[in-house]
Amino acid sequence: MRYRLEILALVAVLAFILLFLYTTAVMPGAEFAGSDSVGSGQIASLTGREMESFTPLVPQWEPPSGEIEAALFALQAACGGVVAGYIFGRWKGESERKGPD
Amino acid sequence: MHIMEGFLPLEWCLVWWAVAIPFLCWGVYRLRRVLDADREALPLLGVTGAFIFILSSLKLPSVTGSCSHPTGTGLSAICFGPAITSVVCMVVLLFQSLFLAHGGLSVLGANIVSMGIVGPAVGYLVYRALRDTRVNLFFTVFLACAVADLVTYLTTSLELALAYPAEVGGVAASFGVFFIIFAITQVPLAIIEGIVLALVFKYIIQLKPEIISRLRIFPDGAIRAARGEG
Numbered sequence: 001m002r003y004r005l006e007i008l009a010l011v012a013v014l015a016f017i018l019l020f021l022y023t024t025a026v027m028p029g030a031e032f033a034g035s036d037s038v039g040s041g042q043i044a045s046l047t048g049r050e051m052e053s054f055t056p057l058v059p060q061w062e063p064p065s066g067e068i069e070a071a072l073f074a075l076q077a078a079c080g081g082v083v084a085g086y087i088f089g090r091w092k093g094e095s096e097r098k099g100p101d
Numbered sequence: 102m103h104i105m106e107g108f109l110p111l112e113w114c115l116v117w118w119a120v121a122i123p124f125l126c127w128g129v130y131r132l133r134r135v136l137d138a139d140r141e142a143l144p145l146l147g148v149t150g151a152f153i154f155i156l157s158s159l160k161l162p163s164v165t166g167s168c169s170h171p172t173g174t175g176l177s178a179i180c181f182g183p184a185i186t187s188v189v190c191m192v193v194l195l196f197q198s199l200f201l202a203h204g205g206l207s208v209l210g211a212n213i214v215s216m217g218i219v220g221p222a223v224g225y226l227v228y229r230a231l232r233d234t235r236v237n238l239f240f241t242v243f244l245a246c247a248v249a250d251l252v253t254y255l256t257t258s259l260e261l262a263l264a265y266p267a268e269v270g271g272v273a274a275s276f277g278v279f280f281i282i283f284a285i286t287q288v289p290l291a292i293i294e295g296i297v298l299a300l301v302f303k304y305i306i307q308l309k310p311e312i313i314s315r316l317r318i319f320p321d322g323a324i325r326a327a328r329g330e331g
Contacts, residue, residue: 002329005239005300012296019289020162030166035286036103036203038167039261042278043108046265056106057114057207061199072200073158076193080154087144087151091308 102170102215102257102283103197106205113264118210124218125191128184135181135316142181145305145312149177150189152301156294157193157216163286171294172253175246176302178221179228180318190217215256224249238306238319238327239299247295254283303327 023030044051063069109117135142156173163169177186194212197203204212228245262276270277306313310324319327 005296005303009296009300012293016161016289016293019164023162023164023166027166032162032166032168034160035163035165035167035169035283036105039257039279039282040105040108042282043261043265046267046275046278054105054107056205057111058106058205060106060202060205062202063200069201073160076196076201077155077158080151080158083147084151084155087148088304088308090144095308 102172102212102253103194103204104208104211104257104260106198106202106208109208109211109260109264111207113260114207114210117208117214117260121187121210121213121218124184124187125213128186128188131182131184132188135185139312139315141312142316145180145309145316146177146185146189148301148305149180150192152176152298153186153189153193156297157197161290161293163289165282165286167282167286169254169283169286169290171290172216172220172250173294173298174216174221174253175224175242175249175295176298178225178249179242179245179302180313180316183218183222183225186221187213187217190221211260212257215260216253219256220249220251220253223252232319232323238323239303242302243295243299245295246298247291250291250294251284251287254287255280258283 040054041051044054063072132146136146153173156171158170160168160170174186174190177189191209191213194204194209194216198205198209198212224245227248228241231241231244258276258279261279262272265275266272267274267278306324306327310328313319314321314324
């Protein structure tokens with residue numbers, strides 16, 4: 001079947017969304033924090049130290065707010081999207097110039 | 102999978118840097134060799150690298166009530182091997198360390214080892230084991246990508262467990278704790294990442310089958326079959 005993978009991907013995304021809705025329903029208190037910071041919290045409780053006592057070994061700039069962080073993540077994805085789109089477009093153009101093989 | 106800056110003791114930062122650096126050097130060497138041999142490999146490198154950028158920027162919610170990143174490294178590992186993939190990952194992780202406070206410069210080595218080296222290497226082994234069998238090409242890509250994602254988080258768990266063994270039960274107990282946080286969260290993300298990257302690979306194989314064939318990524322018969330010609 002020609003679009004088997006596309007259909008499978010669509011079903012997977014839908015299943016993923018349903019799973020998310022189910023999770024929010026059964027875990028009303030879930031914060032959906034990053035697993036990075038959950039892991040760091042675990043380190044703090046394993047060592048019995050405060051989260052704040054873990055200071056960067058190398059000074060680090062932090063995005064001043066979640067919005068700015070989101071913007072920079074979007075920028076990262078956009079860079080990837082532009083590159084992927086450009087190359088797929090180029091390949092498509094090349095194969096059309098050559099004619100159907 | 103990012104270990105946060107400051108959350109890994111200095112000696113472990115150095116250990117993981119020591120593991121990562123030779124691998125990165127090998128990656129740069131391999132990258133030059135591959136690109137010198139075939140300029141047409143560059144766009145493929147661009148596409149596979151681009152999907153690392155895209156997928157690793159997404160934080161997706163999961164069943165444990167926390168969010169985590171896919172890694173997107175599987176395609177690059179399949180097409181170019183883990184050494185070159187580690188170099189691409191270093192670029193992404195450096196960007197995230199400098200501008201997003203995800204990871205950091207001291208823990209960059211540890212994060213490169215998990216996302217750029219061990220995950221892609223195990224994904225690559227899965228692909229190599231299945232490449233010349235009768236297993237469907239897209240299933241091979243799916244499995245290699247999902248495994249690369251999952252193993253990345255297992256490695257992070259192991260890195261943290263080694264640095265922070267539990268008082269009772271030691272490294273193994275501590276690994277169990279981090280395993281639940283990182284790896285369980287990752288299972289649904291790994292599955293969806295595998296399917297998405299298999300779909301991307303379908304488009305690559307439709308548009309540019311000759312590069313997949315020339316770099317000997319899959320046997321010609323499997324490529325023809327995947328394009329619906331065989």
